Amino acid sequence: MNVQPSKKMSRFAPAIFGDLKQFALQQQSNGTSLIDLSLGSPDIPPADFLREEMSRLSKLESSYGYTLTGVQTFNKAVSDYYARVNNVQIDPNTEVLQTMGSQEGLVHLPTAFCDPGDIVLTTNPAYVAYDAGIALAGAESYYMPLTKENGYLPDLHAVPEDILQKAKLLILNLPGNPVPAMPSISYFEEVVAFAKKYNIIVLHDAAYSEFYFTGNAPISFLAASGAKEVGLEINSLSKTFSLAGTRVAYIVGNAEMIAIVKQLKSNLDFGIFEPIQLVAAMALDNAEKITTKLRATFAERHKVLMNGLQSLGWEVAPSDGGMFVWAKYPYELDAVRFTYQVIEQTGVIMVPGTVFGSAGEGYVRLALVQEVSLLEKAVQQLAKIQITQTI
Numbered sequence: 121m122n123v124q125p126s127k128k129m130s131r132f133a134p135a136i137f138g139d140l141k142q143f144a145l146q147q148q149s150n151g152t153s154l155i156d157l158s159l160g161s162p163d164i165p166p167a168d169f170l171r172e173e174m175s176r177l178s179k180l181e182s183s184y185g186y187t188l189t190g191v192q193t194f195n196k197a198v199s200d201y202y203a204r205v206n207n208v209q210i211d212p213n214t215e216v217l218q219t220m221g222s223q224e225g226l227v228h229l230p231t232a233f234c235d236p237g238d239i240v241l242t243t244n245p246a247y248v249a250y251d252a253g254i255a256l257a258g259a260e261s262y263y264m265p266l267t268k269e270n271g272y273l274p275d276l277h278a279v280p281e282d283i284l285q286k287a288k289l290l291i292l293n294l295p296g297n298p299v300p301a302m303p304s305i306s307y308f309e310e311v312v313a314f315a316k317k318y319n320i321i322v323l324h325d326a327a328y329s330e331f332y333f334t335g336n337a338p339i340s341f342l343a344a345s346g347a348k349e350v351g352l353e354i355n356s357l358s359k360t361f362s363l364a365g366t367r368v369a370y371i372v373g374n375a376e377m378i379a380i381v382k383q384l385k386s387n388l389d390f391g392i393f394e395p396i397q398l399v400a401a402m403a404l405d406n407a408e409k410i411t412t413k414l415r416a417t418f419a420e421r422h423k424v425l426m427n428g429l430q431s432l433g434w435e436v437a438p439s440d441g442g443m444f445v446w447a448k449y450p451y452e453l454d455a456v457r458f459t460y461q462v463i464e465q466t467g468v469i470m471v472p473g474t475v476f477g478s479a480g481e482g483y484v485r486l487a488l489v490q491e492v493s494l495l496e497k498a499v500q501q502l503a504k505i506q507i508t509q510t511i
């Protein structure tokens with residue numbers, strides 16, 4: 121049989137993570153000890169009380185039916201959490217939609233609003249799921265550069281007028297992956313005015329909303345005046361509550377937009393396992409017990425890695441939040457080859473910046489997913505790098 125992928129498949133590049141890991145495992149079998157700072161998968165286990173509840177609920181015979189668009193307890197917990205943490209009122213009946221991890225929501229959402237040929241404004245660099253969703257919708261990406269000069273915030277006013285006329289959706293991510301810039305209320309207000317002017321739907325990815333290192337929490341997009349008229353926020357339990365494997369997240373915001381995405385999703389899946397939804401609700405209800413500790417841990421990790429890399433002459437993007445360090449290394453080598461050489465010489469696994477877009481050339485992303493002692497070890501290892509042109 122002559123098996124051919126669809127033309128659209130050319131827009132779905134294979135992920136580099138598997139190749140990096142395989143190369144690293146090969147080095148390990150040659151005796152190198154590995155320090156994996158590649159994936160942003162939380163290393164801290166979920167709270168005991170969440171795991172106990174998951175275990176109890178999983179034993180109930182009644183837990184195994186389809187849940188369709190989700191249980192009301194979850195929507196209510198999201199609404200309460202937004203009121204408590206962000207001072208934003210969310211109607212649990214019309215303004216919340218559960219998704220199977222935010223990846224699923226991000227990849228499907230553009231299909232709900234964009235036709236082939238429409239433009240989606242995103243950033244370079246950006247989290248990879250945005251382009252996947254844009255490709256699935258048959259839409260086109262317009263990349264707004266994230267530069268040191270603009271504080272790693274996309275400059276909306278630099279987007280050409282002809283692009284704006286065709287733009288349907290704007291995707292933002294603050295604090296971001298891979299560049300952990302923080303949002304401000306004035307920036308989000310500017311986004312609302314811009315969205316109204318050009319009739320562009322805004323999707324703010326707030327996956328790292330609980331990761332901040334000073335007293336100043338990253339604000340919710342929905343806290344900006346008028347934000348609910350123009351858009352949505354997607355947030356996830358993966359990182360904040362260490363529930364990445366359970367695949368639970370949610371979209372909140374404009375009810376009309378939520379209804380459209382809900383209609384699409386009702387054709388795609390029949391809901392998340394009920395115990396996961398109820399445990400997620402429990403996590404949201406008890407968020408503060410979990411996030412205070414989380415923040416202290418990540419603030420310390422961030423300080424150690426940032427100071428360590430700076431002491432080696434690396435340029436670290438300044439940030440008060442997020443789960444990553446975005447760093448420019450002081451060597452003349454492309455990011456992919458640099459990353460492989462670093463694994464070979466030191467066992468430290470990072471992600472080449474170019475995975476997130478062409479503007480990532482010369483940069484690497486390091487995830488704060490190891491204990492402080494291992495981050496210190498990683499810095500000591502990185503001090504030994506001797507760069508050559510080939511691997």
Ligand SMILES: Cc1ncc(COP(=O)(O)O)c(C=O)c1O
Nearest residue numbers: 160221222223247297327356358
């Ligand atoms: C910015 C951002 N958004 C969304 C996701 C997807 O997370 P999940 O699907 O686990 O909610 C990630 C995962 O790394 C991410 O970095």
